[in-house]
Amino acid sequence: MLQNSLLPPRLPRLAGMTLAGGYRAAGDSLRIGGDFYDLFPTPDGGLFALGDVCGKGVGAAVLTGRVRQSLQTLRLVEQRPRELMALLNRALLDAPDAARRAQFTTLLLGALSREPDGGLLIRVxxxxxxxxxxxxxxxxxxxxRVGGMPVGALTGATFAEAEVRLAPGDVLLAYTDGVTEARGGPTEPTMFGDARLRQALASGAGLPPAALVDRVLQLVDEWLDGQPHDDIAMLAVTTP
Incomplete structure (x- = not known):
């Protein structure tokens, strides 16, 4: 029951949008880890989160649950992505075990809203x-390119924001570094890297989000060829 509560959720339906997630935990026996995604409906569309807690296994999964639960509550009072991230940073640092925990999270928060022409505006x-x-x-x-500083590490952390527009059929893919840092290859261990990810995405242009996510996961699995790997999480969104 505890593991199930920490796994990525079934994504809710958002009007005029199609979303899909992908997830792989690093451990062989545990299905949980430090990478996560989440999606919350809003009056204008939706708010997504995708993050990577430093570390692996149960310890990382516990902080993952804390981040997700905090977002679930804080988004009721703040839905602007950068401001919500600042609130989350304060909440994590105010926790009683913050000094002892010494963990942080890299994070993307994105506000999704439909445009009159059928496109999708995303503030990340x-x-x-x-x-x-x-x-x-x-x-x-x-x-x-967004940037910013990790969440839950510094009281004076600063966060950045960018804006992107998707035309119908375009896909935005958010992912954790378990994708690009997956080590494998036909000869000696080499990272999957940005170039292979870009090639995989370009060859999958026009695919719906679920198929694109499955394609990337399959190529990473083939690259790893059974080697140990980090947690992996992905979230893709489009407007049909």
Missing amino acids: AGGGHPAPMVVRTDGRIEAV
Whole structure:
């Protein structure tokens, strides 16, 4: 029951949007880890979170649960991504075990809203997390450079925000570094890397989110070829 409560949730339906998530835990016996995604409906559309807690296993999963529960509560009073991230940072640092825990989280928070022309406007706040990728229908790949500092590490942490528009059929993919840092390959262990990720996304242009996520997971699994790996989480969104 505890493991199930910490696993990524079944994504709710959002009007005019299609979303899909992907998840792999690092441990062989545990299904839980430090990578996560979540999605909350809002009056304007939705609010997504995707993050990576430092560490692995049960300890990381406990902080993952704390982050998700805090977001569940804080988003009731604040839904602007950068401001919500600042509130989360305060909440994590105010916890009684914050000094002893010495853990932090890299995080993306994104506000999703439909536009009159059928497109999708996404405001993304960054907390030291890898840049999400936009897959255009013509195969172009664009990184959404956000930046910011990890959450739960410093009281004076600063967070950044960027804005991106998706035309119908474009996909935004947020992912954790377990994808690009997966070590494998046909000869000696090499990281999967940004270039292979971009190639995988470009060749999957036009696929719906679930198929694109499955494609990336399959290519990473093939690259690993059974080798140990870090936690992996992905979240993809489009407007049909």
